[in-house]
Amino acid sequence: AQKITQTQPGMFVQEKEAVTLDCTYDTSDQSYGLFWYKQPSSGEMIFLIYQGSYDEQNATEGRYSLNFQKARKSANLVISASQLGDSAMYFCAMRESGTASKLTFGTGTRLQVTL
Amino acid sequence: DGGITQSPKYLFRKEGQNVTLSCEQNLNHDAMYWYRQDPGQGLRLIYYSQIVNDFQKGDIAEGYSVSREKKESFPLTVTSAQKNPTAFYLCASSSPGWETINSNQPQHFGDGTRLSIL
Numbered sequence: 001a002q003k004i005t006q007t008q009p010g011m012f013v014q015e016k017e018a019v020t021l022d023c024t025y026d027t028s029d030q031s032y033g034l035f036w037y038k039q040p041s042s043g044e045m046i047f048l049i050y051q052g053s054y055d056e057q058n059a060t061e062g063r064y065s066l067n068f069q070k071a072r073k074s075a076n077l078v079i080s081a082s083q084l085g086d087s088a089m090y091f092c093a094m095r096e097s098g099t100a101s102k103l104t105f106g107t108g109t110r111l112q113v114t115l
Numbered sequence: 116d117g118g119i120t121q122s123p124k125y126l127f128r129k130e131g132q133n134v135t136l137s138c139e140q141n142l143n144h145d146a147m148y149w150y151r152q153d154p155g156q157g158l159r160l161i162y163y164s165q166i167v168n169d170f171q172k173g174d175i176a177e178g179y180s181v182s183r184e185k186k187e188s189f190p191l192t193v194t195s196a197q198k199n200p201t202a203f204y205l206c207a208s209s210s211p212g213w214e215t216i217n218s219n220q221p222q223h224f225g226d227g228t229r230l231s232i233l
Contacts, residue, residue, distance in 0.1 A: 004157070035221055043203060043229075045158075047221035091157055102173065103222060105157030 002026065004092050004106035011111050013082045020067070021077040021109045023092035029053075031097045034075040036066070039089040039108070048090075051075055082113045117142045119225035121206050126230045128193065128200060136191045136228045138206035145210075147189035148222065151175060152203040161204075164189055193230060204228045 005024045013019035025034065036048040051059045051066045059066040067076040079086055089110050093103040119140045128134045140147065146165045150158035160173030164183040178197025183189055189208075193200045207222040 009155075033219070037221075037224075043205075043227040045205060045207075045224035047223070050219040050221065052219065093157075102160055102163070103158070105159075107155065107157050 002106075003104045004094055006092055006106035006109050008109045009107075011109055012114055013079075013111065014114055015084060016081055018078060018080045019082055019111065021079070021090050021092075021111065022074070023076055023106060024072075024074045025092070025094050026073065027094065027096055029097045033095040034066070034068070035093045035095070035103065036064070036075075036077045037091045037093065038086075039091060041088070045091070049077065079111075084113050084115075087111060087113045119206055119208055119223060121204075121225035121228050123228060124226070126228055127233045128230060129233050131195045133192055133194050134200075134230070136193070136204055136206075136230070138189045138191065138225060139187055140189075140206075140208045140223075140225075141187060142208055142210070142223060143186070144208035144223070145186070146208060147183070148207040148209075149173075149179070149181065149189070149191045150205045150207065152205060152227075158205060161191065201231050202229075204230060 003026050032053045034051045038046045038048055049059050049061045049064045049066050051068045058068050063080045065078045089108045091108045092106045122137045148163040149161040152158050159175050161179050162181040164170035167183055167186050170181050170183050180192045205227045206225045209222045210220050
């Protein structure tokens with residue numbers, strides 16, 4: 001079974017609109033961490049936001065927020081006021097307690113921001 | 116500026132040849148990682164090292180080797196045993212405390228090396 005599932009291979013959003021990128025995860029651990037990374041066409045991985053399993057509040061970082069629904073095992077990334085520079089691949093990743101040095105990545109969602 | 120430097124940006128391998136990808140960091144991070152990315156897939160862990168002179172296999176270590184003689188450096192060798200080496204390789208590092216499950220410290224990545232077979 002996939003540990004991290006991103007069901008949207010590609011998404012389009014108009015500039016200045018908000019967009020939600022889906023991520024569901026599978027773990028039996030009580031303690032884990034969830035990360036979102038952005039990968040522009042140049043290839044580097046840029047850390048966006050983190051959510052810990054015990055965090056009671058949804059994480060926010062500027063225009064990025066994480067809609068964390070623990071019971072549903074989902075950690076969706078919300079980008080508000082999309083900009084052309086947001087066009088990139090977005091990856092959800094999980095760190096589990098038994099493998100503290102390892103990140104498990106989803107297959108990613110390609111976001112295209114249009115005028 | 117602190118960061119992770121990967122070189123070369125593009126690399127070509129001939130059949131039967133070993134090639135080495137360089138990864139250097141000046142972030143004073145203890146842990147370093149190598150990932151492989153294929154089209155349409157996420158990153159998969161090849162090897163990681165939490166301290167100098169120690170490293171562990173990740174999910175897809177076959178056909179690869181690493182060394183960690185210095186804290187700053189974690190080179191990856193793609194050996195001739197790796198039959199499908201064409202991919203994008205990313206090196207990462209993480210700060211002390213990363214291994215604590217509730218740590219919000221992310222892994223920091225280099226710009227990657229694209230490896231192709233000639």
